[in-house]
Amino acid sequence: MESVLDIMESILYTYCMDETPSQRRLIRRHRLEAGAAIFVYGVVMVGVLVWLRTHPESSWRPILGLTPIIPLAFGGWVVIRLYRRSDELLKRIQVEALAFGFVVSAALMITYGLLETAGFPKISAWWFWVAMGLGWVCGRIVIARRY
């Protein structure tokens, strides 16, 4: 009976109970920073796409085309900042989720690479990022369930 209650309490804490005030502050701050990074990236990306369409002959195209890397670096800094401020279990979950995402996205890319050699159409490099991101998110869900 006691073990059943333990399991019920564990489920309750995992899915229903709140986090500590300091953790809530950390998450709130991260959401704010991540939101700002995504917003700036979106604005810069739209601006760059519009400029590239209106200046098809400019020699500045390669340089200005890379401008979204700046807000992207800001986004990377936001993720690293969250990692450094997380406690040891959350750090472990993130690292395992990244490893999971790396394996899944590598498997997907290698599989499609083999299919390309067999005649499938070439796909844009953007899909690599999509595969990595999805692998990371899936890894986060799968790994977090273990703890």
Added chain:
Amino acid sequence: MRNRLRVLRAERRWSQLDLAERLGVSRQTINALENSRYDPSLPLAFKIAHLFGLPIEQVFLFKEGEQEGTDNE
């Protein structure tokens, strides 16, 4: 590794949130520790023992061959 965290916490009438706040970790970490799903680092284990005013071996119960099945699987 098994531990007496849940009992020690209950004796002091602390919630998981209370204990997490005192240790500066997430509530999820306390939950994983109490359910033996995660073994803490040495500094965190000492911090927990220090908080309860007990030697570390009275909080964490190490048994040879029991490592498998927790976080090292």
